[in-house]
Amino acid sequence: MKAARLTAWARTMIPGMAKIPAVRLGIDLGGTKIHCLVIDRKGRVLGTSRASTKASRGYAAVVERIAEVAHEAMDDAGIRRRDLKAVGIGAPGMIDPAGGVIQLAPNLGWRSKPLADDLGDELDLPVVLGNDVNFGALGEATYGGSRKAASSFAVFVGTGLGGGLVVGGRVVNGSHGFGGEIGHIPAPFGQARCGCGRCGCLETTASRTGLVRLVRQAAAAGRRCLLPTGEVRSGHLVKAYDAGCPATRAALAEMLAALGWGLATVGNVVDPEVFVIGGGVAEAFGKRLLAPLARAMTADAVLYQRHRPALRLAELGDDAVAIGAAVASGEA
Amino acid sequence: MKAARLTAWARTMIPGMAKIPAVRLGIDLGGTKIHCLVIDRKGRVLGTSRASTKASRGYAAVVERIAEVAHEAMDDAGIRRRDLKAVGIGAPGMIDPAGGVIQLAPNLGWRSKPLADDLGDELDLPVVLGNDVNFGALGEATYGGSRKAASSFAVFVGTGLGGGLVVGGRVVNGSHGFGGEIGHIPAPFGQARCGCGRCGCLETTASRTGLVRLVRQAAAAGRRCLLPTGEVRSGHLVKAYDAGCPATRAALAEMLAALGWGLATVGNVVDPEVFVIGGGVAEAFGKRLLAPLARAMTADAVLYQRHRPALRLAELGDDAVAIGAAVASGEA
Numbered sequence: 001m002k003a004a005r006l007t008a009w010a011r012t013m014i015p016g017m018a019k020i021p022a023v024r025l026g027i028d029l030g031g032t033k034i035h036c037l038v039i040d041r042k043g044r045v046l047g048t049s050r051a052s053t054k055a056s057r058g059y060a061a062v063v064e065r066i067a068e069v070a071h072e073a074m075d076d077a078g079i080r081r082r083d084l085k086a087v088g089i090g091a092p093g094m095i096d097p098a099g100g101v102i103q104l105a106p107n108l109g110w111r112s113k114p115l116a117d118d119l120g121d122e123l124d125l126p127v128v129l130g131n132d133v134n135f136g137a138l139g140e141a142t143y144g145g146s147r148k149a150a151s152s153f154a155v156f157v158g159t160g161l162g163g164g165l166v167v168g169g170r171v172v173n174g175s176h177g178f179g180g181e182i183g184h185i186p187a188p189f190g191q192a193r194c195g196c197g198r199c200g201c202l203e204t205t206a207s208r209t210g211l212v213r214l215v216r217q218a219a220a221a222g223r224r225c226l227l228p229t230g231e232v233r234s235g236h237l238v239k240a241y242d243a244g245c246p247a248t249r250a251a252l253a254e255m256l257a258a259l260g261w262g263l264a265t266v267g268n269v270v271d272p273e274v275f276v277i278g279g280g281v282a283e284a285f286g287k288r289l290l291a292p293l294a295r296a297m298t299a300d301a302v303l304y305q306r307h308r309p310a311l312r313l314a315e316l317g318d319d320a321v322a323i324g325a326a327v328a329s330g331e332a
Numbered sequence: 333m334k335a336a337r338l339t340a341w342a343r344t345m346i347p348g349m350a351k352i353p354a355v356r357l358g359i360d361l362g363g364t365k366i367h368c369l370v371i372d373r374k375g376r377v378l379g380t381s382r383a384s385t386k387a388s389r390g391y392a393a394v395v396e397r398i399a400e401v402a403h404e405a406m407d408d409a410g411i412r413r414r415d416l417k418a419v420g421i422g423a424p425g426m427i428d429p430a431g432g433v434i435q436l437a438p439n440l441g442w443r444s445k446p447l448a449d450d451l452g453d454e455l456d457l458p459v460v461l462g463n464d465v466n467f468g469a470l471g472e473a474t475y476g477g478s479r480k481a482a483s484s485f486a487v488f489v490g491t492g493l494g495g496g497l498v499v500g501g502r503v504v505n506g507s508h509g510f511g512g513e514i515g516h517i518p519a520p521f522g523q524a525r526c527g528c529g530r531c532g533c534l535e536t537t538a539s540r541t542g543l544v545r546l547v548r549q550a551a552a553a554g555r556r557c558l559l560p561t562g563e564v565r566s567g568h569l570v571k572a573y574d575a576g577c578p579a580t581r582a583a584l585a586e587m588l589a590a591l592g593w594g595l596a597t598v599g600n601v602v603d604p605e606v607f608v609i610g611g612g613v614a615e616a617f618g619k620r621l622l623a624p625l626a627r628a629m630t631a632d633a634v635l636y637q638r639h640r641p642a643l644r645l646a647e648l649g650d651d652a653v654a655i656g657a658a659v660a661s662g663e664a
Binding site: 149150151163167173174175176177178179180181182185186187188261264265266268269270271272273300309 | 481482483495497499504505506507508509510511512513514516517518519520593596597598599600601602603604605632641
């Protein structure tokens with residue numbers, strides 16, 4: 001007889017279209033801007049709205065502002081509040097998704113804010129709160145670079161390094177909201193001070209900040225360097241790289257070795273089907289990153305020498321968090 | 333109004349008692365022994381059977397032997413084949429749970445064996461095949477040290493270091509069956525050669541093998557050592573430790589620092605509610621391990637300085653794998 005298969009993952013995959021609400025609204029709350037989207041069942045954007053956060057005006061004013069932006073996005077999409085089952089919002093910092101509370105958000109200057117309840121009162125709708133990076137991963141896993149994968153891990157390489165794990169269509173937030181925090185893995189690449197206070201976290205190397213530090217170190221050690229001094233954006237790094245800048249090329253190789261080590265480590269713990277690479281650095285460098293990252297992962301994980309997760313670029317750009325928040329609202 | 337909560341985990345928790353079959357049968361297939369159990373809905377053992385594997389007789393003979401052992405356990409429990417919905421079996425090595433295939437099991441000398449189909453034919457029942465360590469983690473998460481936790485990571489510290497991740501009552505096997513392979517995380521604790529062929533895997537330090545190596549190194553470096561020469565079992569290590577052996581005490585501290593680093597790393601990726609520590613070394617040292625491990629985890633993960641997963645000892649001992657296999661059979 002035919003043996004049974006362990007199809008737990010398949011069974012818990014993204015629910016059938018019939019269960020997905022016709023329209024969903026998601027909000028990306030950042031330190032400087034609020035970005036809101038309304039999407040349909042296929043993830044197509046029906047309406048958007050944006051505003052600056054103006055966090056300095058205080059928590060209550062920001063909550064009101066978020067509600068206004070949400071109503072503007074509904075208007076833009078031609079829907080009404082009663083068309084929505086719930087609203088999703090991704091926020092930076094330490095989040096307690098189960099309690100709907102922002103525990104600590106240094107970008108916003110907030111501590112212990114019950115945002116899900118407060119925004120829910122303002123909108124008269126249930127609100128699903130989550131970590132912004134985790135919602136970005138959920139967005140990519142549902143409609144972006146890792147869509148259709150049974151499990152995926154997304155990394156976002158920007159000023160810092162964020163990550164999110166999605167298994168069976170659901171974010172693994174973890175029991176303290178720390179799921180996917182790959183940036184703070186204690187890594188063996190030197191002891192640079194991290195924003196979190198610890199030394200040597202992976203994001204001190206595997207981020208734009210780390211990359212620039214490595215370029216400056218290579219230049220100080222005598223490598224020719226084409227990168228301008230002063231503030232460096234991802235575009236500057238790509239330009240120097242493409243011009244053959246020896247310091248930037250050496251630094252990128254080192255940065256990708258560290259990131260590849262991180263992916264190998266995550267791979268050994270959860271073995272996702274797909275790794276998705278996003279964030280400003282990944283958007284700027286694009287496909288240039290994929291082959292060196294794959295080599296670094298393979299070197300660091302013997303298990304992957306024959307079988308390796310797919311490496312894909314993120315596809316949703318700045319919309320990933322709001323789209324993921326909208327997806328999460330559909331499961332409220 | 334009351335805001336919605338992200339209760340995805342709670343919703344996917346261990347299914348209600350009503351859905352669990354009245355009796356389930358699980359098998360732990362090892363290189364030297366086959367261990368089979370029948371359990372009831374509460375995880376109580378109703379019947380058991382054991383036999384030596386005799387892998388040298390070849391694959392077909394072992395499959396027949398497993399079927400015999402399963403029938404003996406049914407007899408011992410006073411049940412019949414038709415009382416079972418399916419059978420679960422945990423095996424060592426690289427497993428493809430979805431395909432029901434043992435890809436590579438060096439302990440058994442097997443490669444590409446469709447054990448789920450073959451044992452299914454022999455027993456005339458569906459067979460759920462999984463990695464033994466992952467099933468051990470599932471057993472502990474259902475009826476052992478991490479029961480009732482929404483998510484847990486189990487580590488088994490013995491000759492090597494194995495691990496298994498359980499989220500919402502389900503094993504995260506990963507897309508290539510490498511989920512939970514904490515032993516092969518590329519770790520920063522020296523470059524000892526691992527059984528997998530790579531150098532520096534975490535299990536070269538965080539295991540009994542690693543512990544004994546560290547004791548010998550400490551002795552060679554001049555520390556007084558009470559550990560006998562020759563083959564060392566976990567009991568010898570505990571005896572030396574309790575007698576105040578300086579080399580063993582220093583080595584255990586170093587080994588636990590490495591294991592704590594590993595748990596901090598897993599914690600940053602999946603943030604489980606509970607870590608369960610099992611295996612021969614953990615059974616021998618018991619509670620002596622917990623405080624130093626907790627300290628090492630906290631030192632390595634800034635995120636855990638205020639909130640930390642619970643650390644618990646495994647409770648099912650040698651039955652964990654068979655019990656986990658029985659649990660998995662209930663989801664076939």
